[in-house]
Amino acid sequence: MKRRIAALFLLSLLVGCERMEALPVERYPASPVGDGLERNLDTACIADYREDVDYFPERSRFDWSTQLSVEYGRHFKRVSFRPSVDTGETLEILLVQCGTPVPAHDAATVVVEVPIRRLATGNSAMLGAADELGIVERLVGIENIRSPTVEAVRRRIAEGGIQELWGYAHANIEPIMAVRPDVYLSFYSAYPQFNLHPQLQRVGIRALPQADHLEGHPLGRAEWLKLLAMLVNREAEANRRFAVIETEYLYWRDLAAQAQRRPQIMAGFPSGRDSFEVFGALNQRARLLADAGGGYVLAGLREHGSLLQLGFEEVYLAGAEAPVWIGAQSGYSSLAQMLDSTPRASWFAATRAGQVYAFDRGYTGAWASPAHDNGMTRPHLALAEVVQVLHPELVHSSVPPTFLRRLP
CATH class of the missing domain: 3.40.50.1980 (Nitrogenase molybdenum iron protein domain)
Incomplete structure (x- = not known):
């Protein structure tokens, strides 16, 4: 009964279109870096911010995706999402190095401090990517704990580190809030009425749409690995892995062309x-x-x-x-x-x-x-x-x- 009352309370907030403050995040410890970095900080914040220092020496770009683009500043990444399907939505995502100031942005922009510590997802397509980037230990919630085939994810479930977020429509808002993710990756539907991320954003969840399945090219879909890497400052690893994917894919494409x-x-x-x-x-x-x-x-x-x-x-x-x-x-x-x-x-x-x-x-x-x-x-x-x-x-x-x- 208590869970039902809580869910009804959340729904009343959604109906009223009120936006709650974003849930607090768990920051990594702050470290002084002085004049600059040789690699991105994937497990630390900045203790001695200076506006003339580039805190992202390792960067990615989207060459194949038609839905994602990114612009880097010295201490932030401005990601734009424009879906290939006609939902009438665009979304700006501001990824800010923790320990540095948040740049000016529109009210509708989703602001995320990176690197994140707690990740939840409603789409199993990101599980393999999380394993490849070595961040399965940051997963705290997935839609169904009985279905993963990624061995590292299965081990973390067995250890009790991942909670199940299964639900329908608004019913899964409460368990998502309970795991306190820094970011929740929400499956993106071509039918706007089925998309959950706007409702989650209103109750303080930093929900980002995951629309890899709507890309026009398989390599554009694979580039969503780079978006995940941007959340944890592991662009160099994503670039290395994507280069192998791209080379192998183009080899087989060119072979088939014969x-x-x-x-x-x-x-x-x-x-x-x-x-x-x-x-x-x-x-x-x-x-x-x-x-x-x-x-x-x-x-x-x-x-x-x-x-x-x-x-x-x-x-x-x-x-x-x-x-x-x-x-x-x-x-x-x-x-x-x-x-x-x-x-x-x-x-x-x-x-x-x-x-x-x-x-x-x-x-x-x-x-x-x-x-x-x-x-x-x-x-x-x-x-x-x-x-x-x-x-x-x-x-x-x-x-x-x-x-x-x-x-x-």
Whole structure:
């Protein structure tokens, strides 16, 4: 009953559009740095601020993302988020080195002292990125503690360091507040009424939208690793890792470009009796298929969305004769089980040929798989696997599968 009353109280604040003061953060100890730094401080604040000193000698930039941009000052980073989908929103994020003054900013700007100590997320795509940056110990809350496949995250859950934030609509505001995150990364929906970050900001949570899935290019999605790094002043590590991702991705893209044929690819899966869940042709998932040397059957669907609903007939007309189906629904143990659940899937040529693949290798149930937790920062691996399926004649040595699985 007490939890319900507290939730109702929070909702009353939201209805009234009142903005509470931001929750206090846990600062790192302050250290004197004198005339300057050779590397960013990822576990310390500034004890002797001077306006002529550059406190961010290690910096990142966004070359592939169409939604993120950043401008560095000597002691702050001004990040702009402009979603690729038409939600009518832009957001300015001011990341300020702790121990230094906050620059002038608009009232709507989200101000965050960096490096942060406590991170919470409502999107598992950031779990693999947190592990790669070595900051899993800063995770204090995730949406579901039963689904992670990242081993470092699983260990921290077992130790009691991560709390579950699962909930629906406004119901998860209270547990998010309870873990006192310095930053909460909120899954960004193409449908504004489902976005939680504005409500969280009103109750004092520094909530930042996470819209990696709406990028138009897989490398643009992977660059969200850099945003996470900016929160902890680990730009150098993010730059190093992204350089490997970019090099490998472009290698496989250029290899696929040598193919003499570009097979059509069926994608998506039935989401109801008469509907299909698909993605827009401007989405990063469609670009990955194109870079693998294939053609997305819904190339005329000129949208950025990653979760779109179409009628079965429209999808069937577009993809009935495609020789391969990549991105079927996760969790089916076999093609026969998929057909038992959705008999009309047997009408597609790819199904009859047994060429149906899902990005669910290592699936543990409830949409939990390495592709969900690590796919954001490993598009080069996904691309290599799709190239191997579409153009095996170009691949001289087989690529060990990480995400993609052919339904037996």
